[in-house]
Amino acid sequence: MTLNEQQMKPSPSPGTHQPEDALSQAALGNTLRPFGLLAELTYRCPLRCPYCSNPTQILSDQRQPELTTSEWQRVIGEAATLGVLHLLFSGGEPLLRRDLPVLVDSARSIGLYTNLITSALGLTRRRLQELREAGLDSVQISFQADEAALADGIAGCPGAHEHKLEAARLVNACGLPLTINVVLHRGNIERLPALITLAERLGAQRLELASTQYLGWAFCNKVALLPTKAQVQQAETIVRAAQERLRGRMEVIYVWPDYYAERPKPCLYGWGRRYLTITPEGEVLPCQTARVIPNLHFDNVRQHSLAWIWQRSAAFERFRGSHWMPEPCRSCPLREQDFGGCRCQAFLLTGDAANTDPACSLSPHRARLLAILSEVEQQSGSSPSFHRPFAPDGRPLIPILFRTNPKSCPGE
Amino acid sequence: MSTPGEGSFPPPKVLRPRLLPRARLEIDRLSQRPILLYPEGVMMLNETAAAILQLCNGEYTLADILRELANRYEASPEQLQDDVYEYLCSLRDQNLVAWLE
Numbered sequence: 001m002t003l004n005e006q007q008m009k010p011s012p013s014p015g016t017h018q019p020e021d022a023l024s025q026a027a028l029g030n031t032l033r034p035f036g037l038l039a040e041l042t043y044r045c046p047l048r049c050p051y052c053s054n055p056t057q058i059l060s061d062q063r064q065p066e067l068t069t070s071e072w073q074r075v076i077g078e079a080a081t082l083g084v085l086h087l088l089f090s091g092g093e094p095l096l097r098r099d100l101p102v103l104v105d106s107a108r109s110i111g112l113y114t115n116l117i118t119s120a121l122g123l124t125r126r127r128l129q130e131l132r133e134a135g136l137d138s139v140q141i142s143f144q145a146d147e148a149a150l151a152d153g154i155a156g157c158p159g160a161h162e163h164k165l166e167a168a169r170l171v172n173a174c175g176l177p178l179t180i181n182v183v184l185h186r187g188n189i190e191r192l193p194a195l196i197t198l199a200e201r202l203g204a205q206r207l208e209l210a211s212t213q214y215l216g217w218a219f220c221n222k223v224a225l226l227p228t229k230a231q232v233q234q235a236e237t238i239v240r241a242a243q244e245r246l247r248g249r250m251e252v253i254y255v256w257p258d259y260y261a262e263r264p265k266p267c268l269y270g271w272g273r274r275y276l277t278i279t280p281e282g283e284v285l286p287c288q289t290a291r292v293i294p295n296l297h298f299d300n301v302r303q304h305s306l307a308w309i310w311q312r313s314a315a316f317e318r319f320r321g322s323h324w325m326p327e328p329c330r331s332c333p334l335r336e337q338d339f340g341g342c343r344c345q346a347f348l349l350t351g352d353a354a355n356t357d358p359a360c361s362l363s364p365h366r367a368r369l370l371a372i373l374s375e376v377e378q379q380s381g382s383s384p385s386f387h388r389p390f391a392p393d394g395r396p397l398i399p400i401l402f403r404t405n406p407k408s409c410p411g412e
Numbered sequence: 413m414s415t416p417g418e419g420s421f422p423p424p425k426v427l428r429p430r431l432l433p434r435a436r437l438e439i440d441r442l443s444q445r446p447i448l449l450y451p452e453g454v455m456m457l458n459e460t461a462a463a464i465l466q467l468c469n470g471e472y473t474l475a476d477i478l479r480e481l482a483n484r485y486e487a488s489p490e491q492l493q494d495d496v497y498e499y500l501c502s503l504r505d506q507n508l509v510a511w512l513e
Binding site: 205 | 433436442447
């Protein structure tokens with residue numbers, strides 16, 4: 001599945017009502033409190049989306065076994081004590097874990113809001129019933145496009161789209177709130193009107209239109225997936241109209257493409273401030289792609305309590321607050337609002353995670369990001385196949401690297 | 413601008429506001445304050461907001477809710493009407509509250 005999705009959620013467009021607004025206005029202020037835990041139950045996934053934010057190199061022989069049911073249950077309890085309110089069950093494809101209903105029950109019974117982030121492959125009527133009985137609060141299904149051939153081509157998985165449609169109907173039929181998530185890129189951004197119609201037709205209460213974040217697999221495929229400036233501008237017009245039209249019926253969230261912004265996204269509302277990610281093997285990360293940053297040591301829930309890691313882990317301390325910031329962030333009046341942007345993106349584009357995110361126009365490394373955009377613009381005039389990287393039948397028309405799965409599944 | 417939730421006045425007191433199933437009232441374990449949880453979001457509530465939402469069960473009309481709150485806070489329904497209605501409309505805009513006929 002497309003882990004890229006969740007990682008983008010904490011980067012709303014300015015002005016949208018987001019949890020952080022409520023949190024910062026209320027009791028929390030500037031205190032450190034994780035309110036969301038992304039539980040990556042497994043990296044295994046039936047989909048091969050080329051923008052997945054799972055690690056691009058999963059070496060099976062170096063991997064530890066996945067956390068067991070009882071390990072996850074302990075961690076879920078520790079998360080609630082630490083102040084976590086939202087538990088996002090994700091992956092890979094979390095439905096591949098047979099114990100998912102047990103984990104949902106553990107979370108729900110201590111008051112956490114439980115959200116299943118799924119490709120919907122494996123979401124049968126029976127499994128849905130089990131999850132509902134366990135107290136699942138909400139289901140989020142990813143869609144790659146509005147029609148099967150293109151969607152299955154993007155997902156690298158024949159038949160996936162049809163299965164998603166059926167699963168979305170089942171979710172509605174059993175009365176669970178449905179969110180549809182679409183990761184937007186050059187291969188589907190021109191399908192936006194049809195995607196919005198699809199979400200309405202499926203009865204979604206929330207639609208997330210999330211521009212690809214160029215991290216993980218997406219960074220490998222950035223020139224193949226980045227939309228052109230004209231496409232982005234048109235998309236914004238369409239989204240705004242849909243937000244207005246659907247107000248009160250369907251919540252439409254738009255995650256803007258930060259490569260085309262002047263200011264960086266407030267990535268995760270600050271490093272180690274509001275979010276935690278736990279990998280299938282129990283490593284605790286400030287964000288799901290943080291392992292791309294060299295020389296950070298991530299602690300594991302098998303060795304430490306979650307509270308210890310949140311408070312003491314060097315990886316969390318490294319980019320907390322503003323002490324680590326270089327100029328122009330250090331003296332910037334916006335440093336407590338955008339937190340200098342995304343550390344992973346800063347590393348991928350500049351080679352140093354402590355640099356200002358080049359998505360900020362004030363970054364001294366801005367030219368590197370602009371060079372990528374200029375490559376996209378130049379090539380977009382060169383051939384129609386560049387403009388539409390997937391044929392209508394889903395075949396990739398330009399070189400695209402699809403995500404691969406872990407070779408074996410330790411812990412199974 | 414005539415449908416409820418878009419701020420029509422006078423408020424449609426015969427309609428029955430209902431907190432949608434995607435939203436859940438809880439007590440925050442750290443602050444012991446009421447909170448509203450919904451997909452990807454949380455709102456810290458004050459006591460009045462929590463009192464209003466507890467009454468949004470799809471059975472009470474807006475008039476019933478105003479009467480109940482007036483009793484509780486020693487005010488008249490008319491004094492509370494605009495604030496309560498505005499609050500519920502804002503939640504409707506976020507697709508957290510529906511108005512049932």
